[in-house]
Amino acid sequence: MTASIRTSATPSRDDFSGRLLRGSVKKSFEPIVDIDWDAPLDPDKFFLPPKVVSLYGTPMWDAMTRAQQIELSRQELVNTLSAGIWFENILNQALLRDLMHADPTSNATHYALTEMGDETRHMVMFGKAIERLGAKPVQPRRYQRIIINALPLTFKGSLLWVAALVGEEIFDSLQRQMMDDPDLQPMVQRLMRIHVTEEARHIQFARDGVRRRVREMPRLNRWWVANLNGVGGVFFQHLFTNPVQYRRVGLPALEARAQARRSPHRHQVQAGGFAPLAAFLEEVGLMGPVARRLWRRTNFLPGGPVTPAAPDESVEDGAEDVYEGPATLRVADEDHAVRARLTGHLSPIDGKYHWRGTVFGTLTDEALKRPEALLTANGRTAAARIAERTAQGGYSVTGMGTPPFG
Ligand SMILES: [Fe+2]
Ligand SMILES: [Fe+2]
Incomplete structure (x- = not known):
């Protein structure tokens, strides 16, 4: 008899979490030793693929030297890594609060704790990467920090899982598109592959949480969650065109931001990054009219129908075997x-x-x-x-x- 663990078509939340737990044992990383922090950076390589830099394809981009373009990619990566740290901090706070009401013996609780461990290591990884890049982290202002710190208090139930998906899926799908780019610094490629591998399980956990809850949600609650998620578009637009990154390169910050926000190429990149999550929100009935308008206004949703990006088969969640x-x-x-x-x-x-x-x-x-x-x-x-x-x-x-x- 072989008893290789297999999952049935519709496993319970606990079975599903058990599978993710086994996947975590099988494939997790320790960034302190899994990234070669001493390897020299290649002065001629980008820190984000050029096509993903916010100004790519604008007149301002074309007027920049290659060295300036590389420097902008470095500052944009630092801006994104900094935001990644705040986001993972919010998520961990919300998960930990949620666990106070959960069964400490269940696989779902154990997986949530495992996910928090992953996020803690990601914060170390992002912090070390910023240091290695020789740049200053982007710090939110005091009032922004107070708002950020208050968010975990509001992320409960379905809203917690939808917020987790909004925070994770857009980064994830952009990272999947970027990580194999030969123009990218090898250290950044490695960081992204580690992150994408572990995030694949977080996304499955959050999606499963949404799918189960959405069936029993009261109508008003569902309307609220389905429309509130559109605020994610406004947040990401602010983040991706943060004037700090342009100022650090010596560009006129407000003009740079305006060009990036108008750029049709940028709109395409954003829509590609949002497509998998947009398709999921449509599938589970959580793309409300207000959210749709907000995602469209911030150019994460194209005018036409949504085509999700093909999943990257080379990244497994490590849950088999x-x-x-x-x-x-x-x-x-x-x-x-x-x-x-x-x-x-x-x-x-x-x-x-x-x-x-x-x-x-x-x-x-x-x-x-x-x-x-x-x-x-x-x-x-x-x-x-x-x-x-x-x-x-x-x-x-x-x-x-x-x-x-x-
Ligand atoms: Fe993470
Ligand atoms: Fe995550």
Whole structure:
């Protein structure tokens, strides 16, 4: 019998969260060591692909030197990373408040906590990136900080999940379009790939939360959420054309902002970034008339019908390939029937498949003196190392190369 974990067509919130939890174990990053912060920056590479810089395609852009264009891309990236930090701060505050009312034993709670851990590491990653770029973070003014800090108090229930999607999906879809651009600094590519991989799970969690709640929402509440999300368009327009970034490059800030906001190319980039979320809001009936007008007025929605961008198949959420079932552990020429829970991932650092997990069973003291073992599960055998005895009576095992499951 193999007991690879599979999900049914309509899993419960708890099953769905359990799947995301397993995905997080399998594929998460530690930016302190997963990004080479010491690698030199290439002075001739952009920090955002030129096409995504707000002024691209405007007369002001054409009049700039390549060095100025690169500098603007650096300042725009810093502006975006800074906003990313405030946004993740808001989300974590809102999630933590929400958990005070949640069941601490449920998978959904555990996944929310895991997501908060991801966001905490993202804030470290963004902060380190700003420092590495040698730029000053963009700080909101005092009154803006007070407003930002008050937002988590208002994000409850469905509004929390819709706000999370507005904050995550637009960045996510822009990052997916950018991260493989050969003109981009390798450090930024790496940062984006790490972020996109972990955000894929956050977006699934928030979308699932919206889908479930939307069915039972009272009409007035639904109207409110469906229309309030349009404020996201106004917020992003302000963010993407923040005068600070132009001023830092020595450009006339207000004229630069006006040209960026008028730019048809910019409108296209924004609409491409918003398209997946727009399609989702339409699908679940949360694109109200006021929201539609706001998204359109800020040029995130084109006049015509919405075509969602094709999902990037090269980024997986890491939720597959968990083995749970019987196995045989051979230590010191003795076979032990055990139960195993195993998972693994292809390491982006050394390019090898690393797997690990826990086996449950009774091993003799003699066997435990030898860490080297052979583990057979699902008909395949692989060399394993017994790392430690866990407090729950199991044994942690690790291995590298083709795993004994799969
Ligand atoms: Fe994040
Ligand atoms: Fe996130």
